[in-house]
Amino acid sequence: MKKLILTLFVTAIFSLPAAAKDVLTIYTYDSFAGDYGPGKAVKAAFEKICDCEINYVALGDGVAVLNRLKLEGNETKADVVLGLDTNLTAEAQATGLFGKHGVDVKQALVPGGWSDDTFLPFDYGYFAVVYNSEMMKNPPKSLDELVNGDASQKIVLEDPRASTPGLGLMLWMKQIYGDKAADAWKKLKPRILTTAASWDDAYALFTKGEAPMVFSYVTSPAYHMEVEKTDKYQAANFAEGHYLQIEVAGLIEVSPHKTLAQKFMAFVLTPDFQNEIPATNWMMPAAKTSTPLPAAFDKLVKPAKTLLYLPEEVAAHRREWIDEWQKAMN
Amino acid sequence: MKTRIPQLIILFALTLGVAPLLVLLVESGGAIHIETTIFSVLAFTLEQAALSTLLSVVPGITVARALARQNFAGRQLLLALFALPMAVPAIVAVLGVTALIGNAGVLPGLISPYGLAGILIVHVFFNFPMATRLFYQALQSAPQEAYKLAAQLGFSESATFWQVEWPLLKIALPQVAAIIFLLCAASFVAVLTLGGASATTLEVAIYQSLRMDFDPPRALALCLLQVALCTALIGFAQAAFAQDRGFGILRATRFRYAAQSKVALAADWFTITLGTVIVLPVLGVILWRGMSHLHFTALTWRGLGTSLCLAFASATLALILGRPLAKARDSASRVLSLSGLIMPPAVLATGWFLVLHKLGDSLALTACFIIALNSLIALPYVVAALRARQMQLAAFANLQSNLGISGFNAWRIVEWPLLRSATTQAFLMALVLSLGDLTAITLLGSSGILTLPTLLHNEMGHYRGADAEGTALLLLLICGGLTFAAQKLGQRDA
Numbered sequence: 001m002k003k004l005i006l007t008l009f010v011t012a013i014f015s016l017p018a019a020a021k022d023v024l025t026i027y028t029y030d031s032f033a034g035d036y037g038p039g040k041a042v043k044a045a046f047e048k049i050c051d052c053e054i055n056y057v058a059l060g061d062g063v064a065v066l067n068r069l070k071l072e073g074n075e076t077k078a079d080v081v082l083g084l085d086t087n088l089t090a091e092a093q094a095t096g097l098f099g100k101h102g103v104d105v106k107q108a109l110v111p112g113g114w115s116d117d118t119f120l121p122f123d124y125g126y127f128a129v130v131y132n133s134e135m136m137k138n139p140p141k142s143l144d145e146l147v148n149g150d151a152s153q154k155i156v157l158e159d160p161r162a163s164t165p166g167l168g169l170m171l172w173m174k175q176i177y178g179d180k181a182a183d184a185w186k187k188l189k190p191r192i193l194t195t196a197a198s199w200d201d202a203y204a205l206f207t208k209g210e211a212p213m214v215f216s217y218v219t220s221p222a223y224h225m226e227v228e229k230t231d232k233y234q235a236a237n238f239a240e241g242h243y244l245q246i247e248v249a250g251l252i253e254v255s256p257h258k259t260l261a262q263k264f265m266a267f268v269l270t271p272d273f274q275n276e277i278p279a280t281n282w283m284m285p286a287a288k289t290s291t292p293l294p295a296a297f298d299k300l301v302k303p304a305k306t307l308l309y310l311p312e313e314v315a316a317h318r319r320e321w322i323d324e325w326q327k328a329m330n
Numbered sequence: 331m332k333t334r335i336p337q338l339i340i341l342f343a344l345t346l347g348v349a350p351l352l353v354l355l356v357e358s359g360g361a362i363h364i365e366t367t368i369f370s371v372l373a374f375t376l377e378q379a380a381l382s383t384l385l386s387v388v389p390g391i392t393v394a395r396a397l398a399r400q401n402f403a404g405r406q407l408l409l410a411l412f413a414l415p416m417a418v419p420a421i422v423a424v425l426g427v428t429a430l431i432g433n434a435g436v437l438p439g440l441i442s443p444y445g446l447a448g449i450l451i452v453h454v455f456f457n458f459p460m461a462t463r464l465f466y467q468a469l470q471s472a473p474q475e476a477y478k479l480a481a482q483l484g485f486s487e488s489a490t491f492w493q494v495e496w497p498l499l500k501i502a503l504p505q506v507a508a509i510i511f512l513l514c515a516a517s518f519v520a521v522l523t524l525g526g527a528s529a530t531t532l533e534v535a536i537y538q539s540l541r542m543d544f545d546p547p548r549a550l551a552l553c554l555l556q557v558a559l560c561t562a563l564i565g566f567a568q569a570a571f572a573q574d575r576g577f578g579i580l581r582a583t584r585f586r587y588a589a590q591s592k593v594a595l596a597a598d599w600f601t602i603t604l605g606t607v608i609v610l611p612v613l614g615v616i617l618w619r620g621m622s623h624l625h626f627t628a629l630t631w632r633g634l635g636t637s638l639c640l641a642f643a644s645a646t647l648a649l650i651l652g653r654p655l656a657k658a659r660d661s662a663s664r665v666l667s668l669s670g671l672i673m674p675p676a677v678l679a680t681g682w683f684l685v686l687h688k689l690g691d692s693l694a695l696t697a698c699f700i701i702a703l704n705s706l707i708a709l710p711y712v713v714a715a716l717r718a719r720q721m722q723l724a725a726f727a728n729l730q731s732n733l734g735i736s737g738f739n740a741w742r743i744v745e746w747p748l749l750r751s752a753t754t755q756a757f758l759m760a761l762v763l764s765l766g767d768l769t770a771i772t773l774l775g776s777s778g779i780l781t782l783p784t785l786l787h788n789e790m791g792h793y794r795g796a797d798a799e800g801t802a803l804l805l806l807l808i809c810g811g812l813t814f815a816a817q818k819l820g821q822r823d824a
Contacts, residue, residue: 030784030787030788030791031788031791031792034784034788034791034792035629035780035788036788036789036791036792036794037788037792056778057775058775058778059775060772060775063541063542064541064775066544067540067541067544068775070544071680071683071684071687072687075687075688154433157527159522159527161534161537161538161541161542162522162534162537162538162541162542192526192527193433193444194444194523194524194525194526195522195526195527196522196523197518197519197522197523199791200421200787200790200791201421201424201519201523201790203790203793203795204421204425204790204795204798205425205428205432205523207795208425208428208429208432208434208795209433209434210428210432210433210434211433220793223793224793227793280792282792282793318542319542319543322542323365325527326367326527326530329526329527329528330367330370330527330528
């Protein structure tokens with residue numbers, strides 16, 4: 001038995017496709033590269049036009065990807081990095097590893113426009129409080145209503161130290177309340193059922209009915225409408241506007257496959273890439289698609305105002321703001 | 331025969347993890363900013379870990395003793411079920427507990443799972459059954475004659491406990507308690523998800539400094555604090571429970587001879603029932619929820635195959651390293667055998683990566699990383715499962731040399747019959763633990779390696795919570811099957 005397993009194991013390792021073609025190594029987060037993410041289709045579409053092979057290195061999330069780059073420095077094996085967001089780009093830029101993408105930024109259709117010549121957006125999404133309409137008839141209409149509302153109607157949040165949406169809410173609160181953010185967190189505290197380690201964990205508690213609200217994305221209800229054919233989960237439209245997350249790609253300057261990497265960067269904003277985003281990553285495409293968006297996307301909340309900090313501001317203050325949040329929550 | 335190769339290998343692995351960070355620490359001039367809030371973090375870490383240990387060890391001993399005294403038809407099945415929680419990914423256990431006593435649970439309002447109570451319940455769910463199995467195994471390693479003699483001499487129940495059972499339990503206790511304490515001190519998902527933002531443990535602080543702040547020197551400083559604290563506590567526990575020599579036996583316990591009073595009988599059954607109430611409902615929820623979502627796609631098979639390969643490799647390595655460590659009686663070996671739980675895996679993985687990433691990022695290297703990390707984490711369990719029997723074996727050393735049995739014959743006649751059930755138990759624990767592991771692969775990056783827990787994680791991450799419930803059940807069923815097989819294998823008479 002053990003022998004059989006050992007044999008299987010060894011075969012599994014050595015039966016990897018021999019790399020005859022150029023290999024483009026892309027660092028990304030695992031839910032992009034994973035089998036339910038857009039990674040598979042993106043790989044197939046690009047390999048058709050590049051005479052190359054894509055090799056994904058999948059890490060936990062955008063933060064993990066950036067940390068991997070910092071650990072490796074100039075010896076990184078990445079040619080392209082996919083899945084940082086605008087809260088991380090200032091730090092990513094500071095590593096000095098990224099080169100110019102060389103793509104016309106006018107093709108990028110993200111709220112507020114795009115001008116960065118190092119990073120290129122590949123999708124975006126607004127954060128939102130998603131609620132269960134069967135459990136909650138009067139969802140909050142603003143962040144302020146959430147903060148000051150009925151404490152018996154709970155919300156599941158994510159931890160800003162461990163999760164991207166968690167960080168998103170912290171920045172959103174900071175945008176609205178500024179110096180008074182700590183007080184707002186203290187007021188919100190009785191409404192928080194718990195602060196989960198990740199979006200997955202928080203969302204699972206929410207869909208199990210543990211709380212009527214969860215912190216997630218404006219696009220979350222689209223999944224339930226499209227796949228589960230139910231509209232019981234809805235996003236609350238907040239009067240102050242919604243905090244935005246833009247996910248970006250960048251190329252590594254010292255990559256031996258830089259031409260290929262540039263080709264991939266140009267590919268990111270083409271319909272072949274963008275078509276895959278809505279129904280697999282459940283985010284908004286960052287450029288034109290050639291197929292229409294799933295019907296449920298028409299029914300999603302359209303935020304009245306976009307809230308977003310500059311990457312440099314986040315990089316400069318994140319530590320201090322997280323400390324402030326932590327003190328308020330204790 | 332006194333080689334110290336396993337100790338050296340482990341020491342090497344630890345050094346490989348710490349040294350690169352130490353270099354960074356020295357380069358940074360040693361200026362580390364550690365806030366005073368670290369004291370409340372430490373206090374909370376110790377509080378919940380100590381409570382979890384107490385709540386797992388004391389019931390573990392009583393239930394193990396009750397199970398050892400009452401021989402009933404479902405005993406093996408119950409013990410097999412007690413092996414399963416180890417394989418349950420933390421978030422699945424958390425969701426299982428909230429399904430029972432959460433707001434939308436079967437018994438809402440009984441005890442709120444959000445807060446310290448919930449953390450303790452999840453920790454007891456994981457650790458009490460593991461402790462029970464290890465204590466049960468220790469009790470069964472008493473010589474048949476000891477119980478016979480106790481019955482013939484008319485020992486009272488308490489006298490039997492103090493004269494026969496307690497010396498056996500004492501061999502297992504320090505290691506079991508240390509494992510549980512360290513596991514709970516390092517618990518992450520359960521602590522954050524149920525404890526909320528105010529529940530910060532040292533492990534969360536270490537993770538934060540490696541992840542958010544990307545400050546490896548600070549992470550190392552916190553890690554050294556954890557290592558110092560844990561080593562001191564383990565040293566203290568070991569001093570408090572000085573080891574006795576084990577009984578030398580050839581036949582393990584099969585029967586109990588003493589007649590039992592009605593009170594003792596009732597007490598045993600009460601304890602056993604209480605024990606099942608802690609473990610079975612959560613497993614039941616996983617079964618109930620997963621049943622209608624059990625699915626077999628190409629991904630499931632791939633995940634299953636990879637999981638089994640990695641787990642078998644990790645468990646084998648853990649067994650190879652663990653056996654000599656279970657024999658060793660010096661305190662350095664004791665601490666080393668627990669190092670996989672003392673050292674935060676995030677720190678080890680970062681250090682290893684810094685040294686070895688230059689070798690390439692091939693699938694094989696990632697697989698080796700995962701196997702190494704998993705076997706280090708499984709090592710404490712292997713040592714705990716083997717120690718009691720290894721002690722008995724030591725008692726045979728003189729007899730063995732008088733009879734001139736050595737080499738293969740010694741192994742065939744003396745060692746294997748005695749070690750058989752403990753070895754299968756050790757291997758099984760390591761196997762089950764590695765099957766359910768998500769830590770190693772998350773830290774090291776998956777690079778196309780899909781295991782059942784990563785599949786579950788992927789499903790949860792893509793709104794497929796129902797599929798994830800099916801995958802969790804599959805994981806449980808596989809582990810159940812392996813446990814059953816191991817029990818059969820371990821019991822067969824040599």
